Amino acid sequence: MSAHSPFTSTLSVPDRVSYGKSERGRLPRSSHGRFDPGPERPDPIAVIERQSATRVPELVPIRYSRMLESPFRFYRGAAAIMATDLGALPHSGLRVQLCGDAHLLNFRMLASPERHLVFDINDFDETHPGPFEWDVKRLAASFVIAARANGFPTAEQDRAVRVCVRAYRERMREFAGMRTLDIWYALDDVDKLRGLMASSMDKKERRRTAHAAEQARTRTHMQAFAKLTHDTPEGRRIAPDPPLITPFADLQTEPGEEGREKELHTLVEDYAPTLSSERRHLLRHYRLVDLARKVVGVGSVGTRCWILLLLGRDDDDPLLLQAKEAQESVLAAHAGGEGFDNQGRRVVTGQRLIQTTSDIFLGYTHVVGLDGQERDFYVRQLRDWKGIARPETMEPDMLNLFAQVCGASLARAHARSGDPIAIGAYLGSGDGFDRALVGFAQAYADQNERDYAALRVAVDSGRVTAKTL
Structure with missing residues (x-):
């Protein structure tokens, strides 16, 4: 079964409701509360070591160092471990296009092409069709x-x-009663969300959310341009900040980097055809003038990622793109379904399915490197009105409000690609699923702490190497 629900075109609404309820009979909602890994559970360190084997070797120790900062930072980098655990559990069979890494920091404020500030999922490296509850x-x-x-x-x-799971369940049931196009056009406008939540926030919280929205609006491509570039005799170029940002010219001295500039120019040329015709026309107004390797995220550290600086009419007319390597989703081995001939296309297709409005420069390409290795990339703007949450600063009430909007946003994403009628019927009007997820979340948080401790032991014993910047 693909991520697209088969029910819309083949079954009546009553039959879709019946299907969802029948799946509930096969896999009761209460069963989702259990997480009891047995002795057959794979070694979690071995799981992340297999991931690391395909990454830039000198950057892998940075990944481990970041994961050691806290159990939450470990969790951000441990999507592959959790995918293995979820794949071993019974599942509902109600498939959607999954984010694949739906932790709370992958929900944030973003700019729509119409320059509205919206709340949406932002990370799609692991997107893949699969059972809806894996994301939840x-x-x-x-x-x-x-x-x-x-x-x-x-x-x-x-x-x-x-609060999070109830928001997901209630909004999914709301989508179950909506027309198909109304679901597709639904979005979470930040200003409207703030208005709806205002009565639940005190004065301090209202002030903080207003400030966060304003801050997101300042995080434009011009702000990124000012921060990440500097003047040189050759014109505006990317400023070095090694090892986080290493300009291409500085990489020329590293083994295997000679001639890579041609490879990266080819990357841009081959990416352009994946854009719509009017956006290809827009891209032709720019020329590539500089590149740099960038260290990204926590879970993505070590994947190949490039900042591309393009200029239009002059040095004050920039376009900053990020070309990020797309490897096979951590869910692929567990979720089944069709494979993908290009992992960049998988990311882009999934993002366009899930997000209400995607970056106008979102596209993908395939590159045969100088080392003979074939790699897939997806490309998007580096920064455009992005605001990220800071859960470490939140009091309980504020964290609950954030949980509410994240749960509702995830339901909107799933309703676009899955069958909200069947999923809504499975979830039901009661709180059985909500209560079950509390048990699962607590059990998995315990497991995450054990896995975090295992990484600490692996570093202390020399099995893996961590490097602090």
């Missing part, structure tokens, strides 16, 4: 882990999960 479980566990990091008691941890 990863999101729910992330709230327990974040709440524990803040020192919140168990009752507050549980409340954040219940």
Whole structure:
């Protein structure tokens, strides 16, 4: 079964409701509360070592160092471990296009092409068709882990999960009653969300959310241009900040980097045809003038990522693109379904399915490197009105509000690609699924702490190497 629901065109609404309820009979909602890994569970360190084997070797120690900063940072880098765990569990069979890494920091404020500030999912490296509850479980566990990091008691941890999952369930059931196009056009406008939540926030929280929205609007491509580039005799170029940002010219002295400039120019040329015709025309107004290697995220550290500086009419007319290597989704081995001939296309297709509005320069390409290795990339603007949450600064009530909007946003994403009628019927009007996810999230947060401790042991024993910047 693909990510696209087969029910829309083949079954009546009553039959889709019946299907969802029949799946509930096969896999009761209460069963989602269990997570009890047995002795057959793979070694979590071996799982992330297999991932690291395909990455830039000198950057892998940075990944381990970042994952060691806290259990929450570990969780951000451990999507492959959780995918293995989820794949071993019974599942609903109600498939959607999954984000694949739906922890709370992958939800944020973004700019739409119409220059509206919206709230949406932002990371799609692991997107893949699969059972809807896998995303919900990863999101729910992330709230327990974040709440524990803040020192919140168990009752507050549980409340954040219940709020999140209830918002998902209720909005999915709302989508079940909507027309197909109305679901597709639904979006989460930040200003409207702030208005709806205002009555639930105190004065301090209202001020903080207003400030966060304004800050997001300042994070434009021009702000990134000012921060990441400097004047040189050759014109505006990317400023070095090694090892986080290493201009291409500085990489020329590293083994295997000679001639890579041609490879990267080819990357841009081959990416352009994946854009729509009017956006290809827009891209032709720019010329590539500089490139740099960038270290990104936590889970993505070590994947190949390039900043591309393009200029239009002059040095004050920039376009900053990010070309990021796309490897096979961590869900692929567990979720089944069709394979993908290009992992960049997988990311782009998934993002366009899930996001209400995607970056106008979102596209993909395939490159045969100088080392003979074939690699897929997806390309997008480096920064455009992005605001990220800071859960470490949130009091319990604010974390709950954030949990609510994340849960509702995830339901909107899933309703676009899956069958909201069948999923809504499976979830039901009661809170059985909500309560079950509380149990799962607590159990998985415990497992995450054990895995975090295992990484600490692996570093201390010399099995893997961590490098602090």
